[in-house]
Amino acid sequence: MSEKHIDEISGVETTGHEWDGIRELNNPMPRWWVWTFYMTIVWAIGYTIAYPAWPLLKENTKGLLGYSSRAEVAAELGDAKAAQSVYLEKIASMPLAEIVADPALAQFATAGGAAAFKVNCSPCHGSGAQGGAGYPxxxxxxxxxxxxxEAIHTTLAHGIRYEGDPDTRVSEMPAFADILDAEQIKQVAAYVVSLTGTPADAAMVEPGKTVFAENCASCHGEDAKGGRDFGAPNLADAIWLRVSDEAGIAQQVAGPKHGVMPAWGARLGDATVKQLAVYVHSLGGGE
Known part of the structure; x- marks a missing residue:
């Protein structure tokens, strides 16, 4: 065993380590630090006894205090629901016009509708309600x-072409490939494009206008601005749900695609549907 080395200046024993002539003193830890360290060990042991901590084969130790973070979260959610129930009861019993006329209720309904929209509607309409091809x-x-x-609420509650709801909104555009010949379909497509743009063949516009008047105006209107009684889109505003090019319009005329929107009334309840209506109306409803 090597002989112990004592530092000449401090009189303290060194550890035996030396770097470039510098020796490490073997000073003990301060007593206050040592006792603090021991106290943390005792505290940790006591904590694991008092609270859920140690994993077992199928569960964990429950702790002497019986604390549960799940129970705490459940209690907080219960308190939140109790606080919300006052507003939800009012929303369920009040007409939409009165809800938006009440600033506190309108704010609550808009926030609740935004949350419900993100969960139920954003997969189709987008997180910002910007829509996409086939989704308005x-x-x-x-x-x-x-x-x-009221119109938005009805659409939300009963859906569009949703077979599970007898009050769903229904509109069916005929497949004009069974009614018109290929040339007439190209003509009417050229006319529809001419309402907001320039068709490939301007000579087809006038005969297309005639085809439109005889076959399409009954739903879309003589001015092609649509009809909400039938859910017929406005063709003169350059806003397109599915297609915007001439070939796509011709294809839609020949064999139209019809979208389906679920009826949310039975799934979510009237209070939530009303909140959704208030939120969606705040985005772009202006009537």
């Missing part, structure tokens, strides 16, 4: 079935 943009003022509160 809810931020503009272009509405197939009307953009006032």
């Amino acid at each position: 943009n809810l931020n503009d003022d272009d509405w197939l079935w009307g953009g006032d509160l």
Whole structure:
């Protein structure tokens, strides 16, 4: 065993380590630090006894105090629901016009509708309600079935072409490939494009206008601005749900695609549907 080395200046024993002539003193830890360290060990042991901590084969130790973070969260959620129930009861019993006329209720309904929208509607309409091909943009003022509160609420509650709801909104555009010949379909497509743009063949516009008047105006209107009684889109505003090019329009005329929207009334309840209506109306409803 090597002989112990004592530092000449401090008189303290060194550890035996030396770097470039510098020796490490073997000073003990301060007593206050040592006792603090021991106290933390005791505290940790006591904590694991008092609270859930140690994992077992199928569960964990429950702790002497019986604390549960799940129970705490459940209690907080219960308190939140109790606080919300006052507003939800009012929303369920009040007409939409009265809800938006009450600033506190309108704010609550808009926030609740935004949350419900993110969970139920954003997969189709997008997180910002901007829509996409086949899914309408809810931020503009272009509405197939009307953009006032009641119209939006009806659409949300009963859906569109949803077989599970007898009161669903229904509109069916015929497959004109069974009614018109290929040349007439190209003509009417050229006319529809001419309403907002330039068709490939301007000579087809006038005969296309005639085809439109005889076959399409009954739903879309003589001015092609649509009809909300039928859910017929406005063809003269350059806002397109599915297609915007001439070939796509011709294809839609020949064999139209019809979208389906679920009826949310039975799934979510009237209070939530009303909140959704208030929120969606705040985005772009202006009627």
